[in-house]
Amino acid sequence: MHTERINIVITCDDDFIQHMGVMLISLLKNTTEPQNINIFFLDHGIKQQSKDSMNRICSDYKATIHFLEIDGKLFEDFYISHHINQVTYYRIIAPLVVPRNIKRVIYIDGDVIVEGDIKELFRIDLNNKVLGAIPDPYGIERIQELNIPNSKYFNAGILLIDVEKWNSKNLTKKLLDYIQNNNKLKYWDQDALNANLYDLWEELSPEWNYQTAIALNKEYSELSPKIIHYTEPQKPWQIYCRHPYSDRYYKYIEFSEWKQYNPIPNKIQQLLKEKKYKYFIFGTGELAKSFYTKVSDDKIIQGFIDNDSKKWGSLFENKHINSPNVINEFENIRILVCSSYFEEIKKQLESDYYKIENIDFFKINIDSNQFP
CATH class of the missing domain: 3.40.50.720 (NAD(P)-binding Rossmann-like Domain)
Structure with missing residues (x-):
């Protein structure tokens, strides 16, 4: 009997490894089959110490992790600002660099906590679309400027991607070309993804990307989030974060090598x-x-x-x-x-x-x- 492997793509720099580690712990603790989780870490030269931390977490839960070497020079001239660096662009090459036998992946940002079983997200029907995503309340202002005809804009922090369809449409090259010719994108690769894939994505339930703006909206107060996403600049590892579920970060850090962490300087x-x-x-x-x-x-x-x-x-x-x-x-x-x-x-x-x-x-x- 064939065992289903749940393929997860992540990436970050050394400064973010603690938060990525806490996310990974939450993901592995809340799935019924952690041994079937396949992690692909897009590696642009992080320190061995960071790799060791990721390896220990995966080993504790019998998950598998692969470090895929990425040439960061490809993104050197790409637009960055605020707390965002070139690493954010790596997600657009993920379908191209994972092994060829991989048909589907979930890309996950590091500023999230996973409280649902990730295999449920992995199995969602995309209705022949290239990817599944959740609308971003802050993206409304970008729709007109990016000339998005269907008036929808998604958050790129959690993406369910059909790798075969993505590659068959040569989307990585299309996106790289678009970014190179539009070097002042306000929301970086997320703008590029929305401008080019506006008719290729399936809208998923906000429970799978419970962004700060969604969490603060009373309309969604009864929703039980499966993935909590800290989308504002203030994160739970800082002194103040207004996401109602910021305490979840400290719930899972207790199971990590960073459990002594205190945001007070x-x-x-x-x-x-x-x-x-x-x-x-x-x-x-x-x-x-x-x-x-x-x-x-x-x-x-x-x-x-x-x-x-x-x-x-x-x-x-x-x-x-x-x-x-x-x-x-x-x-x-x-x-x-x-x-x-x-x-x-x-x-x-x-x-x-x-x-x-x-x-x-x-x-x-x-x-x-x-x-x-």
């Missing part, structure tokens, strides 16, 4: 260990809440400070919200400002009204990697 973690100080968080918004929940010992934080007098005396995360006057009651205070108005707050508290001789200020950013 080391500098702040070390500061919080200095017992002679009293620590207050300035702000009572989502960033303050997220930062507080990631502090390993909640007893360190004395309470919160807010300028809104209506909040004074009430509780936030089971800690009291105080007037800024509270800083006059203590010596050696450290204020952790969880607000985009850091400079204004610092200037306010440095006024003559407050006793500030022994106060230190620290700005907490949404992205922990941006900590000054």
Whole structure:
């Protein structure tokens, strides 16, 4: 009896290997047949240490992984911006570089958590289309500019691809030519895929690509996501991520070699260990809440400070919200400002009204990697 192999294509650079590893663990833990998972890692020269991490994960679940060497020079002149590098373009050559006997693959980004059985996605009928995908709510603005006639735009983070149909239409070359002639694509290869495959994709249920915008839409509140996709710049491994399922990342990191990871920068973690100080968080918004929940010992934080007098005396995360006057009651205070108005707050508290001789200020950013 022939054993069905579930073919998964992934790629990332060394800086992203932890998050790709957590994704892979979630995928393998939630399938009933991890031994039948075939991973193809598009490798452009990642370190051996990163490969070892991927190999250990696959070995733990008896899955198979293959590293396919990619020449990154092909994409050197392609448009990149923000947190995106050339690796994003690798997915368009995946059908061309996997072994010839492979008929179908699932491409998966690294900023996702898989909670459904991936073989269910692999078996979906594509109705003679080249690929299956899920619409991207943020892509509506691109439809007119890209001249997409059917008014639909998909997210390329999770793709179910019919390899034979893709290659028979020579789509990799078509896409590479398109990108080279359109070097300012806002959403990189995703724009190119939508502009060229607008009539070749089958729309799948959003449960298979539960993007942040979908998760925040009340219309989909009853949907149980099978693949959670953190599509905004703020990711769950940073101090703040507004995806409702950001906690799932920490559920699966517990099964990994990165389980000691903490998004709070080391500098702040070390500061919080200095017992002679009293620590207050300035702000009572989502960033303050997220930062507080990631502090390993909640007893360190004395309470919160807010300028809104209506909040004074009430509780936030089971800690009291105080007037800024509270800083006059203590010596050696450290204020952790969880607000985009850091400079204004610092200037306010440095006024003559407050006793500030022994106060230190620290700005907490949404992205922990941006900590000054």
